[in-house]
Amino acid sequence: MIFKTKNLDIDAPATKGFWRSVFSRLSRNKLAMTSGLIIVTLTLMCIVVPIFSGVSYDKTNWGEIMQSPNMVHWFGTDSLGRDLFVRSFIGGRITFEIAFAAAFVVLLVGIFYGAIAGYVGGKVDTVMMRIVDILYGIPFLFFCILLITLFGNSMALSFVAIAAISWLDMSRIVRGQTLSIKHKEYVEAAMVSGVSNFKIITRHVIPNLLGVVIVYAALTVPNMIVLSAVLSFFGLGVTEPMTSWGLLISDGAQNMQAWWLLLFPAGLMIITLLSFAFFANGLRDALDPR
Amino acid sequence: MDNKKPPLLEARDLVVEFKVQDGLVRAVNGLSFKVYDSEIIGIVGESGSGKSQTMLALMGLLAGNGKVKGSVKFNGQELVGMSTGKLNKLRGDQIAMIFQDPMTSLNPYLKISSQMTEVLMLHKNMPYKQALDEAIRMLDKVKIPDAKNRIHLYPHEFSGGMRQRVMIAMSLLTKPKLLIADEPTTALDVTVQAQILELLKELKQEMNMSIIFITHDMGVVANICDRVNVMYGGWLMETATIEQVFATPYHPYTSALLETIPNIEHDVDKLKTIPGEPPNLLHLPQGCPFQPRCSKVSPACSGQIPLRKIAPRHVMKCTVEVAQ
Amino acid sequence: MLKFAIKRILVSIPTLLAIITLVFFLVHITPGNPFDGERALSPEALKSLMAQYRLDLPMWQQYLLYLNDFIHGSFGISMKYLGQPINHLLFPDNMGGFWVTLRLSIYTMVIAVPFGIICGAYAGLHKNSWFDKLVVSSNIFFTAVPTMVTGPLCVLVFAVTFRLLPAGGWGDGDIAHLFLPVLVLILAYTPTIAFVTRGSIIDVLNSNYIRTARAKGLPTKKILFKHAIRPTLLPVISLLGPMFAGILVGAVVTEQIFTLPGLGVLTTNAATNRDYNMIMAITILGSILTIVFNIVVDLLYMVLDPKIKQ
Numbered sequence: 001m002i003f004k005t006k007n008l009d010i011d012a013p014a015t016k017g018f019w020r021s022v023f024s025r026l027s028r029n030k031l032a033m034t035s036g037l038i039i040v041t042l043t044l045m046c047i048v049v050p051i052f053s054g055v056s057y058d059k060t061n062w063g064e065i066m067q068s069p070n071m072v073h074w075f076g077t078d079s080l081g082r083d084l085f086v087r088s089f090i091g092g093r094i095t096f097e098i099a100f101a102a103a104f105v106v107l108l109v110g111i112f113y114g115a116i117a118g119y120v121g122g123k124v125d126t127v128m129m130r131i132v133d134i135l136y137g138i139p140f141l142f143f144c145i146l147l148i149t150l151f152g153n154s155m156a157l158s159f160v161a162i163a164a165i166s167w168l169d170m171s172r173i174v175r176g177q178t179l180s181i182k183h184k185e186y187v188e189a190a191m192v193s194g195v196s197n198f199k200i201i202t203r204h205v206i207p208n209l210l211g212v213v214i215v216y217a218a219l220t221v222p223n224m225i226v227l228s229a230v231l232s233f234f235g236l237g238v239t240e241p242m243t244s245w246g247l248l249i250s251d252g253a254q255n256m257q258a259w260w261l262l263l264f265p266a267g268l269m270i271i272t273l274l275s276f277a278f279f280a281n282g283l284r285d286a287l288d289p290r
Numbered sequence: 291m292d293n294k295k296p297p298l299l300e301a302r303d304l305v306v307e308f309k310v311q312d313g314l315v316r317a318v319n320g321l322s323f324k325v326y327d328s329e330i331i332g333i334v335g336e337s338g339s340g341k342s343q344t345m346l347a348l349m350g351l352l353a354g355n356g357k358v359k360g361s362v363k364f365n366g367q368e369l370v371g372m373s374t375g376k377l378n379k380l381r382g383d384q385i386a387m388i389f390q391d392p393m394t395s396l397n398p399y400l401k402i403s404s405q406m407t408e409v410l411m412l413h414k415n416m417p418y419k420q421a422l423d424e425a426i427r428m429l430d431k432v433k434i435p436d437a438k439n440r441i442h443l444y445p446h447e448f449s450g451g452m453r454q455r456v457m458i459a460m461s462l463l464t465k466p467k468l469l470i471a472d473e474p475t476t477a478l479d480v481t482v483q484a485q486i487l488e489l490l491k492e493l494k495q496e497m498n499m500s501i502i503f504i505t506h507d508m509g510v511v512a513n514i515c516d517r518v519n520v521m522y523g524g525w526l527m528e529t530a531t532i533e534q535v536f537a538t539p540y541h542p543y544t545s546a547l548l549e550t551i552p553n554i555e556h557d558v559d560k561l562k563t564i565p566g567e568p569p570n571l572l573h574l575p576q577g578c579p580f581q582p583r584c585s586k587v588s589p590a591c592s593g594q595i596p597l598r599k600i601a602p603r604h605v606m607k608c609t610v611e612v613a614q
Numbered sequence: 615m616l617k618f619a620i621k622r623i624l625v626s627i628p629t630l631l632a633i634i635t636l637v638f639f640l641v642h643i644t645p646g647n648p649f650d651g652e653r654a655l656s657p658e659a660l661k662s663l664m665a666q667y668r669l670d671l672p673m674w675q676q677y678l679l680y681l682n683d684f685i686h687g688s689f690g691i692s693m694k695y696l697g698q699p700i701n702h703l704l705f706p707d708n709m710g711g712f713w714v715t716l717r718l719s720i721y722t723m724v725i726a727v728p729f730g731i732i733c734g735a736y737a738g739l740h741k742n743s744w745f746d747k748l749v750v751s752s753n754i755f756f757t758a759v760p761t762m763v764t765g766p767l768c769v770l771v772f773a774v775t776f777r778l779l780p781a782g783g784w785g786d787g788d789i790a791h792l793f794l795p796v797l798v799l800i801l802a803y804t805p806t807i808a809f810v811t812r813g814s815i816i817d818v819l820n821s822n823y824i825r826t827a828r829a830k831g832l833p834t835k836k837i838l839f840k841h842a843i844r845p846t847l848l849p850v851i852s853l854l855g856p857m858f859a860g861i862l863v864g865a866v867v868t869e870q871i872f873t874l875p876g877l878g879v880l881t882t883n884a885a886t887n888r889d890y891n892m893i894m895a896i897t898i899l900g901s902i903l904t905i906v907f908n909i910v911v912d913l914l915y916m917v918l919d920p921k922i923k924q
Binding site for chain 3: 350351353354374377379380381383386387389391394395397399400401408412413444446460
């Protein structure tokens with residue numbers, strides 16, 4: 001049999017040229033690029049502000065309680081006289097740390113679980129996906145709270161707990177993607193011509209998963225930010241005097257007369273979440289132009 | 291065919307344009323043709339020739355970004371620019387259309403009975419019972435076995451060929467004067483295709499209607515049509531009777547199309563194709579759109595090309611010399 | 615229909631059993647017992663406590679007894695409020711506990727679903743209008759920003775700044791007290807419903823069978839309400855299953871913001887007091903509701919899509 005090579009997509013789409021064109025499409029998307037810039041700036045500020053401000057985030061200052069925003073305290077102060085500007089960014093730092101770490105674990109577990117299920121297939125796949133189905137039946141937040149109560153209310157453990165049950169979507173997506181890649185003509189052609197499994201996975205499967213994984217990672221980070229913030233509302237996760245955006249917002253929600261206590265952390269969080277949303281959208285469009 | 295009678299449908303300088311991201315695409319460019327009573331006229335061309343868009347335009351079914359210019363008269367009534375309300379009185383009643391893809395052209399969420407009776411209830415003011423009887427009779431006519439019971443099924447319970455029969459039956463319920471058939475057999479396999487063509491010919495005789503038959507298949511044209519319009523890149527290339535087209539295909543594109551019909555007598559290894567790609571409507575050459583693929587291209591081709599009358603009822607748009 | 619429903623319910627029983635088993639063993643395998651942290655108990659008191667909570671039995675016996683209780687409709691005894699059956703706390707005779715959460719969720723669904731569908735359909739029919747753009751952008755905003763941010767902001771605007779409504783509390787479940795919490799939930803879920811409806815109706819109207827309906831000369835109203843309505847609603851309905859679980863959790867978060875006496879308070883108390891039995895009960899209750907709602911959605915789907923009938 002003679003293949004009409006021209007009509008057969010022998011070349012995997014994920015080549016160097018592919019990534020270059022993805023990047024050029026992304027860089028032309030102003031909204032996504034601005035969002036990316038905001039994310040980077042906020043991340044940098046979360047690192048830098050607490051170090052160089054020279055103001056302690058946790059020292060009670062009875063002389064400066066509940067000041068509205070002014071030249072000394074740009075975001076005002078809280079009920080213990082602590083500077084909200086510094087607290088907002090130290091809270092942001094913790095929030096980002098939790099979110100990025102949790103997102104990393106989510107990706108790792110999700111990719112492995114999904115790729116194994118998709119690549120091995122058969123009974124293994126059925127059983128693995130049945131487990132995912134069952135876990136989907138559990139309301140996420142309650143399960144999180146259960147895990148945190150069980151393993152103790154420490155930050156490290158809480159994000160492990162969060163990550164441990166957030167990988168379901170990721171695994172489904174990766175499995176689906178792996179299955180479809182496995183049946184692409186160029187992969188089947190590689191299999192038929194005796195290319196080793198290892199080489200197929202590294203040359204074809206992983207590069208093609210990368211696009212989906214990147215987009216999903218950009219969506220997972222904000223999800224993790226929200227989840228850790230919600231947990232603060234239940235008094236779980238980060239504890240005083242350390243703080244996080246969730247804790248600051250829940251604190252602000254209890255001191256409504258001091259509007260700045262709510263508005264600044266809420267504003268920072270909204271900006272961050274929207275930036276991630278726009279950036280993820282831009283990434284998806286760049287990776288999958290219609 | 292009685293030429294003294296005014297044509298049932300007459301299109302003049304029809305232009306269909308689409309607004310797209312990269313500018314304006316002209317899918318149909320100054321098309322004129324006539325359809326007389328009880329004739330089958332073929333419109334032939336590759337994809338992108340504008341044949342389907344012409345028909346959608348005169349049915350008022352263009353996509354939202356499409357615009358029609360020129361004139362189409364049906365029974366003396368101007369269709370271009372007609373209000374949807376007025377158009378709704380005509381389409382489905384006097385002009386009916388069947389589509390290329392029978393698998394997706396019937397509503398999968400409604401029973402056949404419901405989809406068929408609504409036409410009669412709307413256009414003929416029939417009560418449901420009577421409309422149902424009529425619909426069953428029509429299904430019998432298009433040879434759907436056990437129509438009485440099967441009319442209460444959903445489309446997905448029919449095969450592709452059967453669905454196209456249902457589509458045909460549905461379009462003929464109101465005894466339209468004009469049936470537009472947009473590649474009705476393309477999605478079907480060859481034996482079913484032949485059956486559907488036979489069926490259309492029979493029904494045309496019986497109901498005394500005109501059919502516009504859109505296809506890219508010259509073989510199908512030879513089988514069913516009285517006259518044929520050949521289109522390319524939005525242009526009308528050649529109009530002739532079926533005999534003239536097969537005896538004296540003057541236009542290089544027409545003759546190229548004819549050569550693509552597989553011939554049983556000559557045993558060939560390879561199917562003939564027209565070299566080159568179908569036209570990209572965003573980047574058409576100056577003058578004749580067929581130039582890049584034409585075997586008889588000349589400098590004159592990039593200028594104005596008039597429509598020439600070569601013989602009675604034989605018109606062509608080409609610069610090529612014609613031996614009289 | 616009935617056969618399908620029964621089959622669907624039977625299929626979900628093993629799922630529920632698996633969830634209960636998972637939750638039970640997670641709780642009971644974790645080292646330490648819930649009374650470790652309490653003020654020093656005399657050995658006798660501890661022993662009687664352990665016996666009361668069956669913690670002295672082998673784990674498999676505890677598991678079977680828990681299942682037995684569950685089948686008889688009981689979630690066991692609270693570990694914080696000693697001796698109190700959890701059922702009494704979850705489902706109190708007067709308003710409170712689950713009833714508050716359920717009421718919030720139902721109000722939200724009843725308003726958000728039709729409102730979202732109507733907005734989405736209108737937006738889809740008037741693509742690129744200002745209303746369409748509003749639907750698209752509010753979907754982006756409200757999927758990104760959760761109730762725990764929008765909730766306090768609503769309180770700040772409506773209750774604190776303009777003093778229009780009470781900032782929190784249940785009152786006697788009157789409109790004034792429920793307005794803000796329900797508004798926050800509706801804001802959170804309507805845009806998604808509208809966005810999905812919008813995409814769906816745009817797809818449907820571009821479909822070949824709608825083209826056929828137009829070619830038949832049917833008036834627009836008939837095309838929309840007879841031909842387009844079912845396929846437009848199908849994706850919306852499959853969205854509602856997971857969304858209900860979301861609304862339930864969203865309601866719990868909203869209760870925290872507005873200090874409503876629902877599952878939220880029970881969850882917080884249980885979490886801070888390490889009342890395992892209570893959290894287990896809430897988690898399992900949530901799972902049951904999720905599963906039940908998915909069954910309802912599947913049945914609705916079946917009614918609307920003739921292709922799944924057999």
